[in-house]
Amino acid sequence: MSKFKTPIVILNFKTYLESSGSNALNLAKALEVASDESGINMVAGPQSTDIYRIKDETRIPIVAQHIDNISPGGHTGSNLLECLKEAGIDGSLINHSEKRMTLADIDENIRKLRDNDLYSIVCTNNVNTSASIAGFNPNFIAVEPPELIGTGISVSQAEPEVVEGTVRRVKTVNKNIKVLCGAGISTGDDMKAALDLGAEGVLLASGIILSESPEKALLDLVSKI
Numbered sequence: 001m002s003k004f005k006t007p008i009v010i011l012n013f014k015t016y017l018e019s020s021g022s023n024a025l026n027l028a029k030a031l032e033v034a035s036d037e038s039g040i041n042m043v044a045g046p047q048s049t050d051i052y053r054i055k056d057e058t059r060i061p062i063v064a065q066h067i068d069n070i071s072p073g074g075h076t077g078s079n080l081l082e083c084l085k086e087a088g089i090d091g092s093l094i095n096h097s098e099k100r101m102t103l104a105d106i107d108e109n110i111r112k113l114r115d116n117d118l119y120s121i122v123c124t125n126n127v128n129t130s131a132s133i134a135g136f137n138p139n140f141i142a143v144e145p146p147e148l149i150g151t152g153i154s155v156s157q158a159e160p161e162v163v164e165g166t167v168r169r170v171k172t173v174n175k176n177i178k179v180l181c182g183a184g185i186s187t188g189d190d191m192k193a194a195l196d197l198g199a200e201g202v203l204l205a206s207g208i209i210l211s212e213s214p215e216k217a218l219l220d221l222v223s224k225i
Helices: 022-038 048-057 081-087 103-115 127-134 160-173 188-196 214-221
Strands: 008-012 041-045 091-094 119-124 140-143 178-182 201-204
Touching (some): 008 178, 022 041, 022 048, 022 214, 048 081, 081 103, 091 103, 119 127, 160 178, 188 201
Parallel strands (some): 008 041, 008 201, 140 178
């Protein structure tokens, strides 16, 4: 099974204590169990400090939360692609709403990931931005209206026109780009609604990370596919 075969669940660990350090490893193991039991691809997006340990102790695919458009050298505090690749990433998020980038940097990061045989998942906030980013030919575009992120109100049910419109416009530019749905996704109904609207997976965070049992929440998420 390809690491990024759709339908797919990408879990952004962000910087919650519940998804950091030893908790990050436990969460990655929950993703692995849920993926094995459901047959659905699930991907971890941990902080850079937790990538190597998760790579070493699980089989789960890993994406970085962010890479900087830099070359090796004097860039203190930045995330260098070459180091993240050596740590074990299979790809990276780009332009998350909490880590916005310029169009030029987005384009260059997509190219760098492609040149390194790594997957690019570009976050966008609306239909028009998604269509523009599609011209850069990333592997995935994840549309997330920022006002819904972390609210528990899913975009697939609150703003279905955003998902449908993004799928339509992106596929017009490049039919090979996979469209994901983010913001407020946490339940099986949310994910089913996203797939029914044409999305090929979800990008989510707090709805799983802060749940009482992440493994159970993940299995519920894919229970209606």
